[in-house]
Amino acid sequence: MQGRYEYFDPPDRTQGFAITKNGTFPGVLGLVWRREVEFFLGDVTITYERNRVVEFSFLTLADSGAFVTKAPGRLNEALALVRPFQWQVWPPIITTLLLSGPIMFMVMEAPSLWRPRKRHALPRWDLFWSCIWFNTTIFLRQTGREVSKSHKVRLLTVLLSFAATYVIGDMYSANLTSLLAKPGRESPISTLEQLEFAMKTQGYQLLVEIHSSSYGILENGTEVYQKLWRQMARQPYFLIESVEAGMQHVRDSKNFALLGGRETLYFDTRRFGSNYYHLSEKLYTRYSAIAMQIGCPFLENFNQILMQLFEAGILTKMTAEEYEKLGGELRTDKVKGDNKEKTNSDQADDAVAGQQVTTGEKTKTMSTAHLLADDKKLQPISMTMLQGAFIVLALGYSISVVAFSSEMLMKILEVHEVKCKMTKPKVNMTAFQNVWVWCEAVYSRLTPLSSEDGSCMTLDYIE
Known part of the structure; x- marks a missing residue:
């Protein structure tokens, strides 16, 4: 295509997802609908609400919906003995x-x-x-x-x-x-049902980009999407300005999740550090294209060019290189800042910048390789890994002390009881014996009298 174009950044930096109650369409798609611009050159997700105001070209990206959470943390190593x-x-x-x-x-x-x-x-x-x-x-x-x-x-x-x-x-x-x-990690959240359960029990908060297709799916969805929307309504906030802001929220806090396109989230995880995030399973399929005015005269020309690029695999390669470039720039800035704090030398920064190469999917830097090697390097066993054994040992010692103390106490009580029996006063025994002897004496004295009376009565009867 031959022609001239003028590029400008939309003021609100949102795409828009539906017509509002006052009859307007927000975002950059609203500019296309009002014919202030001819087309929006970008990956715009095709939805029913957007089809009512704009016309889409041939597909530029076939993506799936997904959400990203923070990478599962390590389990409590004190319980490693039972795992x-x-x-x-x-x-x-x-x-x-x-x-x-x-x-x-x-x-x-x-x-x-x-x-x-x-x-x-x-x-x-x-x-x-x-x-x-x-x-x-x-x-x-x-x-x-x-x-x-x-x-x-x-x-x-x-x-x-x-x-x-x-x-x-x-x-x-x-x-x-x-x-x-290799210590175990917590169970990851990979499905919408698990996310809903985590929002109910663990206090997770779901974030979504404002005026995005994911926002429309949550607002107009049914079943599990409707349940998620109700849970989001109880949150202090759930709308964010961009996906990058949501990725930073997820990285800095544990109980946050971000819903969006899986392709975008995948490359953003590589951009911000894949070891910080966990990407869920594919939720639904969605397609993206270029948004144009309804009745655009050069729509067929766009479609013909896009089909040729899609069949040749150039669109996929362009997308991968673009995200790889963004991630490479971010890692370069991080490496530059670290080297500047360590060496305070501008020459070191120039050397690191000179080593950076971002010309494809397979390109890496020496500094990035060192960073990844540090993340995957095996660590020596520390006391935190062995604390379970020491806890069991301390528990065994405690039980032994309790058992030994109980045996000693019982032995002391038995010895004390034996001593009490041996040193029991004889006064009580003598008094008891005296009472018993007195009773026997009284009985012995009464017995002859009763026998004499009996004998006399017998003699009278005989006579």
């Missing part, structure tokens, strides 16, 4: 540990039920606790004394050792090693 297994696995393991001791005791004592014999072993109560402690040492991979040398007990010990050591223990050790080498 090798999911919570559904721990109840069977604990149940097996609790039941293995009583089962061994029943196996040892079962023959005595139908064949009574003299016992030369420990008392039943001591044998019961010995079985429990022996099975606990097996699960903890410790050495212990056999409670019995019978073949049935040895067979049960072999089975428990195989299950505890070679299955549960090895799997636990392997998973724990991998978790300490």
Whole structure:
């Protein structure tokens, strides 16, 4: 196409999404609708409301809707000892540990039920606790004394050792090693249902660009979009001026999410640092094109050129290079600022700027490579990673101290009770004995009198 054009930046820097109540259309599309400009050269999402005021050219971008949240943070490393297994696995393991001791005791004592014999072993109560402690040492991979040398007990010990050591223990050790080498992270938010639940329970806030197609989808949507819109109405604010401002909100705060085009959000995450963000799944498909006046005479010329560029893959390459250029400029400014603070030399800034190359998708800088290497570099194990082991150790020491104190207290009470019995005053015993002797004396004196009366009565009767 041959001709001259004049480029200017729209004052409000918004596209507009629908006709307002007063009959106006805001944003740059309103300028096209009022025929103040001929067309808007950019990726404008095609919607029903926009089709009523402007006419769109051939597709320039096929995009999907998505939202971005902050990258999931690391989980609390104090609970790393229980994370090798999911919570559904721990109840069977604990149940097996609790039941293995009583089962061994029943196996040892079962023959005595139908064949009574003299016992030369420990008392039943001591044998019961010995079985429990022996099975606990097996699960903890410790050495212990056999409670019995019978073949049935040895067979049960072999089975428990195989299950505890070679299955549960090895799997636990392997998973724990991998978790300490690469700590786990929180569960990411990837669907709208998860986002809605997070907004209800965790206080997440959803942001959207003003006068954008995403704003129109939330306002006019149904089902989950309607629920999200109701949650957004309770927020202090949810409209932002640009996607860049929303990306900064998400990066600086944890409980923020930004809804927009997935392609735009993807390149913006690379621009601001992909390690700060988590991009959700594709939500819906949307198409973008160039907005023109209704009845534009050169619409067919635009369509012909755009179809040729689309078939050749030039549009995709141009989009990728444009976002890569923006991200490269941002990283260059960051590297320049860091080097200036460290060296205070203008020559160092010029050298870094000279190394910057932004001519395609595969271009990188040496400084950017160093930054990415620092992010992915393995870190040595710190005390925060091992704090779970020390917490368990402290808990074990605390239980031992409580048990030892209880035993000492019980021993002191027993000794005191024995001393009380040995040093009990004899006065009470003597008084009791005196009362008892007096009662016996009285009874012995009364007994002869009653016998004499009886004898006299008997003699009279005989006579």
